[in-house]
Amino acid sequence: MMKNIRNFSIIAHIDHGKSTLADRMIQYTGVIDERSFKNQILDDMDIERERGITIKSQAITLPYRAKDGNVYILNLIDTPGHVDFSYEVSRSLASCEGVLLLIDAAQGVQAQTVANLYMAMEHDLEIIPIINKIDLPSADVEQVMEQIDSQLGLDPYGSLACSAKQGTGIEEILEAIVQKIPPPKGDSESPLASLIFDAKYDPFRGTIIYCRIFDGIVKSGDIIRFMHNETTYKVEEVGRFLLTRQKKEQLSAGDVGYIIAGVKTVSDVNIGDTITLDRNPCHTPLPGFKEAKPVVFASVYPIASDDYEDLAVALEKYKLNDASFSYQKDSSVALGQGFRCGFLGLLHLDIVQERLEREYNLSIILSVPSVRYRFTLNSGNVVDIDNPSYYPDPMTIAVSEEPYIRATMMFPERYLGAVMKLCREKRGDNSALNYPSPGRAELIFEMPLAEVIYDFYDQLKTITQGYGSFDYDMIDYRESDLVLLDILVNGDKVDALAQMVHRDRARTRGLHACERLKEEIPRQMFKIAIQGAIGNQIISRTTISPFRKDVTAKCYGGDITRKRKLLEKQKKGKKRMKMIGSVAIPQSAFVAILKSDQT
Amino acid sequence: MQPGIYIHIPFCISKCHYCNFYSVTSREYVPDFLESLFKEMAMYRDQFETFDTLYIGGGTPSVLPAEHLEELIQRIGNTFDLLPDSEITLEANPGDLDATYLTALRKTGINRLNIGVQSFDDAVLSLLGRRHTGTEALAAMEASRTAGFDNIGIDLIYCVPGQDMHGWMKTLDQALNFNPEHLSCYQLTLEPETPLGMIYRKGTAGLPDEEREYDFFIKTSEKLEDAGYIHYEVSNFARNGTFASRHNQKYWDHTPYLGLGPSAHSFKKNKRWWNHSSLPAYIHDIEQGKTPVEEAEVLTDDQLRLEALSLGLRTKKGINCIDFNMKYHVDLLTEKKEIIAKLKDGGLVDIQNGSLSPTRYGLAVADSLSLI
Ligand SMILES: Nc1nc2c(ncn2[C@@H]2O[C@H](COP(=O)(O)OP(=O)(O)O)[C@@H](O)[C@H]2O)c(=O)[nH]1
Ligand code: SF4
Numbered sequence: 001m002m003k004n005i006r007n008f009s010i011i012a013h014i015d016h017g018k019s020t021l022a023d024r025m026i027q028y029t030g031v032i033d034e035r036s037f038k039n040q041i042l043d044d045m046d047i048e049r050e051r052g053i054t055i056k057s058q059a060i061t062l063p064y065r066a067k068d069g070n071v072y073i074l075n076l077i078d079t080p081g082h083v084d085f086s087y088e089v090s091r092s093l094a095s096c097e098g099v100l101l102l103i104d105a106a107q108g109v110q111a112q113t114v115a116n117l118y119m120a121m122e123h124d125l126e127i128i129p130i131i132n133k134i135d136l137p138s139a140d141v142e143q144v145m146e147q148i149d150s151q152l153g154l155d156p157y158g159s160l161a162c163s164a165k166q167g168t169g170i171e172e173i174l175e176a177i178v179q180k181i182p183p184p185k186g187d188s189e190s191p192l193a194s195l196i197f198d199a200k201y202d203p204f205r206g207t208i209i210y211c212r213i214f215d216g217i218v219k220s221g222d223i224i225r226f227m228h229n230e231t232t233y234k235v236e237e238v239g240r241f242l243l244t245r246q247k248k249e250q251l252s253a254g255d256v257g258y259i260i261a262g263v264k265t266v267s268d269v270n271i272g273d274t275i276t277l278d279r280n281p282c283h284t285p286l287p288g289f290k291e292a293k294p295v296v297f298a299s300v301y302p303i304a305s306d307d308y309e310d311l312a313v314a315l316e317k318y319k320l321n322d323a324s325f326s327y328q329k330d331s332s333v334a335l336g337q338g339f340r341c342g343f344l345g346l347l348h349l350d351i352v353q354e355r356l357e358r359e360y361n362l363s364i365i366l367s368v369p370s371v372r373y374r375f376t377l378n379s380g381n382v383v384d385i386d387n388p389s390y391y392p393d394p395m396t397i398a399v400s401e402e403p404y405i406r407a408t409m410m411f412p413e414r415y416l417g418a419v420m421k422l423c424r425e426k427r428g429d430n431s432a433l434n435y436p437s438p439g440r441a442e443l444i445f446e447m448p449l450a451e452v453i454y455d456f457y458d459q460l461k462t463i464t465q466g467y468g469s470f471d472y473d474m475i476d477y478r479e480s481d482l483v484l485l486d487i488l489v490n491g492d493k494v495d496a497l498a499q500m501v502h503r504d505r506a507r508t509r510g511l512h513a514c515e516r517l518k519e520e521i522p523r524q525m526f527k528i529a530i531q532g533a534i535g536n537q538i539i540s541r542t543t544i545s546p547f548r549k550d551v552t553a554k555c556y557g558g559d560i561t562r563k564r565k566l567l568e569k570q571k572k573g574k575k576r577m578k579m580i581g582s583v584a585i586p587q588s589a590f591v592a593i594l595k596s597d598q599t
Numbered sequence: 600m601q602p603g604i605y606i607h608i609p610f611c612i613s614k615c616h617y618c619n620f621y622s623v624t625s626r627e628y629v630p631d632f633l634e635s636l637f638k639e640m641a642m643y644r645d646q647f648e649t650f651d652t653l654y655i656g657g658g659t660p661s662v663l664p665a666e667h668l669e670e671l672i673q674r675i676g677n678t679f680d681l682l683p684d685s686e687i688t689l690e691a692n693p694g695d696l697d698a699t700y701l702t703a704l705r706k707t708g709i710n711r712l713n714i715g716v717q718s719f720d721d722a723v724l725s726l727l728g729r730r731h732t733g734t735e736a737l738a739a740m741e742a743s744r745t746a747g748f749d750n751i752g753i754d755l756i757y758c759v760p761g762q763d764m765h766g767w768m769k770t771l772d773q774a775l776n777f778n779p780e781h782l783s784c785y786q787l788t789l790e791p792e793t794p795l796g797m798i799y800r801k802g803t804a805g806l807p808d809e810e811r812e813y814d815f816f817i818k819t820s821e822k823l824e825d826a827g828y829i830h831y832e833v834s835n836f837a838r839n840g841t842f843a844s845r846h847n848q849k850y851w852d853h854t855p856y857l858g859l860g861p862s863a864h865s866f867k868k869n870k871r872w873w874n875h876s877s878l879p880a881y882i883h884d885i886e887q888g889k890t891p892v893e894e895a896e897v898l899t900d901d902q903l904r905l906e907a908l909s910l911g912l913r914t915k916k917g918i919n920c921i922d923f924n925m926k927y928h929v930d931l932l933t934e935k936k937e938i939i940a941k942l943k944d945g946g947l948v949d950i951q952n953g954s955l956s957p958t959r960y961g962l963a964v965a966d967s968l969s970l971i
Binding site for chain 2: 524525526527546547548549550551552553554559560561563564567568570571574581582
């Protein structure tokens, strides 16, 4: 019964208590008993917890008997919190009718509170402000109410107060969800239209599709069709997410749940795609679909070449659960055998690197990330190149093009000047400005993707003091004057440090790369010369002077063990560096040369 | 080469401000200690046979009366085979070396004195917390000569907070004036758990930076080599080859050694073990009939190789690459060709007759050399 369903998300500034509140609601509604209650069920990956962001959405169904005596099905859909995953967030929010906007009573409205609010508004969701942590001595509920009014433009009297930690105010929140968030609209009699908002790999069942049914009904035995992929599968099982998956007869309009249909890998599913029935398809797919395509490419190499096979196995396993990640074989003169990988953005890249190292116990090096450029050669052939190693001979290039995006930024009006300036610096063009609500500016710019992937979002956050939100769409390729910037270490070209850049940027990038490498490469026993070059022309240079004294005075009395242990430790540190010629280059150097100085 | 034996005498009159060696200032335990030491010696009768060096260190062995030292040396001779031409070194504090004591020492069999002078500058000595003055140190050195010691080593410390190059050079001149057979010049190491270590942390004002340390190190080497000494190990100089410490050499080339007394380290084959750094624990174990070993380790081939490399590259002799390859199965000159060439270009190492040896500048970065 749709009128008994509520679909919602919790959005909050980091550390304001999203996970704690989710746990509390799970406990309160009794989905799990105290004993099996593990803290913060919703973020189940270590890395997510440490970074304080939820990487991938998950969902849980909370059956709740409200004061009116009826049992309601509350579907809580979790959302990731970074722009690399903004598309996944948008699909999760598209699956909801309302959000709880959580605010820390001691810290008040923070940047992400505002950015998240903007996103919820774009989806026309019912917003319930919740003031959390009222148990803290420094809690100031009055003040936060005032901020809700003045900074968020929401009715403060619609807000609720709670302590997720102590479990007070939880019932009121559950009641508010029932009373304020509208039940889903839709029609079970219409053809099936179901939105995929996440997919997870299960070693026994294949891909678990997380979806929201907008119209129609789906049950086991149905032949379903992914409208974008144009693939069909036979449904094996449908159900809901309680603590574990719980099988159901069917899912119908308004429901949030899962479909298992013999889909082998998560890469066979597109987040945002519409599932319909093969024999009775819906008229048009649900709106908002975008293909989550990799836009940043970098090569991964094992630090020890013996680890190549292990890396191959790790990538294969990792890929099972991450559809937006892609890879293929690659090799580098400087770094040996490796893989060229595609990522959604730099955070995605960081996460993949971290997981490969942590979960598969590998030490890896990543080459300098790049976007995918397009070259039309004199021969008329068109080639797409994301790896500087394959940069065509400049004599053969007729036209170079680089990918452009349309960036949409939202922030309080007072930052307009600073944001405009930043966008212009990033070669932004064709701007448009809107005011979706008083005081809130929406700025649209067309910019080269290469300018944005590195640290644009970080810079935007800095200049808007965290209040800016950012999203982008790829638009097209545009002609651009590109050059290959080589980096030489002690006279040897290091292909993994090369970058394709706009000619106007080459000199600054070259200087910047030299400076960052100087910071990242530890001093060694001999002088290290670092140079940036375009073709044979050196455009930047720096040297890392050698250290001259490091020896410990005493190594006698027979206590050699202590000394050896120190050396062993240093040796281990060195193993995490890549030897290029005789120079040891740390992992961090490869990514660092792209990051700006502020970050 | 035969194994060496080391005896740790864990007593000092007062504790120096930079010292992290194990010693106590009360001499209440001297009799118990000696008794335990003799028992400990007996425990190793089956594992060691012959020695050709004996090093009595500490602590301050010169706080013991000469009779005790004599008895100690006799005991060693009775328990093991101490070869007739053995090098027998006593570490001595200048404050203890008067004519009477020295004459008595001459009869004990001790044939090498290593005097902990550290400096001739009273300001430096008081900062270090030494219990003697510069003048006393000079007097002790002279008295040692007069008593007939013809193999005398002097220990000095540099890079002391506040010390300038001029002051250090003056100290070296004073040492050279005496024409000692051996000189050890240690850069002050600030051990965190010592009083000086607690006051001066890395980067504290007054402490020399890397460039200054380098200057001190190189100037010391230049000055002493100009005066005819051989800079044969990072911190050690000998007037000629025969005066290089035979005992210390054993630590550097994996020759077996037996260490007796609290905190002493021993090594044999691929095993290293060390005693409790606590006199009561040491005495207690021996009373129970156990060796007073705190911990032992068996070194893997990799560990032995790393040690051999790091210790070898701390000495002027360096590493004989052929021997090294036979023992550790690494052909350095081939496998590390590129980096060795680079180091050679940089003037840090020499390669001669298959030996890889550090230059003066290489010795200054010996820790990193061993990580190539
Ligand atoms: N005092 C107090 N602390 C809370 C409350 N809710 C959450 N916390 C604490 O705030 C921190 C961040 O909470 P968490 O749920 O991980 O925040 P998230 O980053 O929004 O998921 C944790 O240390 C929680 O224990 C609350 O109601 N009162
Ligand atoms: S005399 Fe030697 S062992 Fe004793 S405290 Fe001073 S430095 Fe340490």
